Structures are given as structure tokens and as C-alpha cells.
Amino acid sequence: MPSSLSSRRRFLGIAASVASSAVHIGNPSILPAADANVQQPRLLDCHLHINHFERTIEDTIRHMDATGTDKAFVLPLETGEGGVLLRTETVLHAYHQYRDRIIPFCQTDIRSDDVIARLRAYHLLGCRGIGEQKEHLPLNDPRVERVIAFCNDVHWPITIHFQDGPGGYNQGLADHLETYLKRYKNVRIIGHAQTWWANISAEVPPADKTLYPKGPVKPGGLLDRLLSDYPNLYADMSAGSGFGALSRDKDFTAGFIERHSKQMLFGSDCPCYDGHGAHFKNLCYSRQLQAFLEELVTDPDTLQDIFYNNAMRALEG
Ligand SMILES: [Zn+2]
Ligand SMILES: [Zn+2]
DSSP states (O other): OOHHHHHHHHHHHHHHHHHHHHHHTTOGGGHHHHHHHHHSOOOEEEEEOSOGGGOOHHHHHHHHHHTTOOEEEEOOBTTOTTSOOBOHHHHHHHHHHOTTTEEEOBOOOTTSTTHHHHHHHHHHTTOOOEEEEOOSOOTTOHHHHHHHHHHHHHTOEEEEEOBOSTTOBSOOHHHHHHHHHHHOSSSEEEEESHHHHHTTSSOOOOTTTOSSOOSOOOSSOHHHHHHHHOTTEEEEOOHHHHHHHHHSOHHHHHHHHHHTTTTEEOOOOOOOSSSSOTTTTTOOHHHHHHHHHHHHOOOHHHHHIIIIIHHHHHHHO
């Protein structure tokens, strides 16, 4: 276990032992404070699925335990575009088993005529947002706008996979995202994936050249401007796309996080089974990003915002 990850858990372990010793020495005056420390949630993963490589609900909870993750937005992908098919019903089933760990999102085929009726049903059943929105439709398709407008009406967040190029999803971030941000002020849009993160730089290579640009970031990128202008826009740091963009130019990233510290969301999108990379190239996205942020972000309040508070704000509006 990397030392940076264990330090937070060690602190919580100490807090727990203080709380229990307080019981033994019969000093109730210090118990509430210590207890508050123990119960303080520390890490919310804003981007988790269940059944990567047939991972079960129990495996997914084990992954959360192993990575020190208290809660997660669990995101279905009902149409399976992109290779993972996870039904909203499965997420709701998991939520009913682990109510204090799972925050259920919903997703359904937005090309079907009954999409709004289905979303209303998921709303009644306890879902808290839409995502992961990942279907082969351009961003300015009216069917995409229809679900963003729905989120705006019910004050929900929506997590969108932005990937330009043929075979991509929600193509056209640079041309169309701001239109929605101007038009819909109640929805919280959570940006995710390759094209989202490529726009951390003012220099974005064509999608058919690369979706994972490397090297120094050119300041003045679209994300900097949109995140500054629209407080209802959030950045999902998960997956290889998030880590690649954040780690390509650490000096730039430190300033980027500082400028948008209330809009950065920790997330993993990790498919591994055990928090140590099992079934996934011996790599755990959650552990990797936690260690990176704990090294880069020196202000504990900012770290707690990124790890937990910002996601709750995105959830609750
Ligand atoms: Zn995902
Ligand atoms: Zn993992």
C-alpha cells in the first residue's frame, strides 16, 4: 500500500482508537469529537461501474474497501456502447444492498421514445443523476439535449463521456457544450473522458491523430475558460484520460486545480477487482490517482473538497 494512501487510513484508525479508549476511560466529553472524525466520510469515487470483466457487486464493494472509498456514484451503461453493459436495475439492486456506499445513477437509451418516462421512473426509484451518458450521438443531437433538459428540470447531475472522432460519443464539445451551459443552469454537467481532458490544453490534436495528447499543456485551454465561467460544470478526473491529462504537466495541473478547486471530482472508473490491479494490468486507477493528488495538492481542505465535498455539491446542487 503506498504510504500516501495509508496515511489517511492511519489517521482514521487513530481516531477510531481514541474513540474506543474514550469509552474505556469513561470520558464522554471527548467522545463526540473523536466520533465525528471516525464518521467523517473521506473519499467519494464519482465514477464507478460494477461489471467490468464480470466484476460482481461484492467485488466492487471489496474494491471500495481496499481503496478507502466510502461512497461511489455507480454509473450504468444500458446500451453497452463502449463494451460495458450495466443496467440501471442492477445498480438499484446494488444500492438496496449497500445503501450507505452506493449512490445510484441511471442511464437508458436516449434514442428510444419512452426515455423521459423511464427516467422519471428511475427518479422515483431513488436514482440521483444520469450517467454515464455514452452513446454514439453528437453532442448537439436533440436527443442529448432532451436528457440534459430533463436533468435541469429535476436538478440532477449528468456525467457525459466526451470523445470526438468517428465512433466517438457526444462529439463536438468545443462547439456545443457552452450552449447547454448557457441554457441550463440547474443541471450539473460532469465532464469525462478523452476529448474533455484533451481540452485542458489550448492545443488539441485532431481526434483521429490522438485522443491522448502528451507533453506540456499550452495555457488558455477551453476547460479553464468554461470551468471559470460556469460553476455548474465539474471535471471528473477518472480513468486513463483523466490521469494522463493531469500528469502530463504537473506544474500546470497544480495551478489548474487551484483555479477550479471546487469543481474537481475524484473518480476512478477502475475496472480492477481488488484495489491492486487484479484482472487489469496490475494497475488500480483509484490508488494511482489518490497517490498523485496527495502528493500534488498540499492544502488538506482542497484535497477534502476534491475527494468528497465537490461531488456532494455536484450531487445536491
Ligand atoms: Zn466509465
Ligand atoms: Zn482498482
